[in-house]
Amino acid sequence: DTGVSQNPRHKITKRGQNVTFRCDPISEHNRLYWYRQTLGQGPEFLTYFQNEAQLEKSRLLSDRFSAERPKGSFSTLEIQRTEQGDSAMYLCASTVRDRDTDTQYFGPGTRLTVL
């Protein structure tokens, strides 16, 4: 257990529905990352926050995806009008600054299945 929690752990939804995932990071970590992982692939970067500011978004993050981190604490990732191609594991990572880079501590992930 890394201390990063994600809810729900599993989500099954029908195509076209909206879904929202939550990540609770380690409290003293000010950076938070979201990734998507599909079977047989490594995690793909989606976006990251420093405190409440969203600093970078991947081109993978279409306009159906939105992420927030109000007050620099927990974060939510919302997918609107889900498509079957959105089925994946969504991972959150809480990070601590170590010298000049981030060491990431991952949550258990939320597995999304779009029917």
Added chain:
Amino acid sequence: AQSVTQLDSQVPVFEEAPVELRCNYSSSVSVYLFWYVQYPNQGLQLLLKYLSGSTLVKGINGFEAEFNKSQTSFHLRKPSVHISDTAEYFCAVITNAGKSTFGDGTTLTVKP
């Protein structure tokens, strides 16, 4: 831009044998290197990292990795594996701006 190539998608070995999981990277800027392990239905767990200093890095569970700047490699090794080491292993690079790139993973299967 950066990329990470894990040269073996699957590595089967017998228990107590040594293992090496290979990782090559490319980047136009300085990067820091990480290895993560993912057990079934779990998140990624940090095994070890190279930030600076000695090129031989020791991590948890008896794993170590060697950074080779000239060959742009960061191979992971363990002298004697256990059944419990069966998992997916990911190599990753991160820039000091926080941009991260992961490899596609290597499935290590340890047989009795």
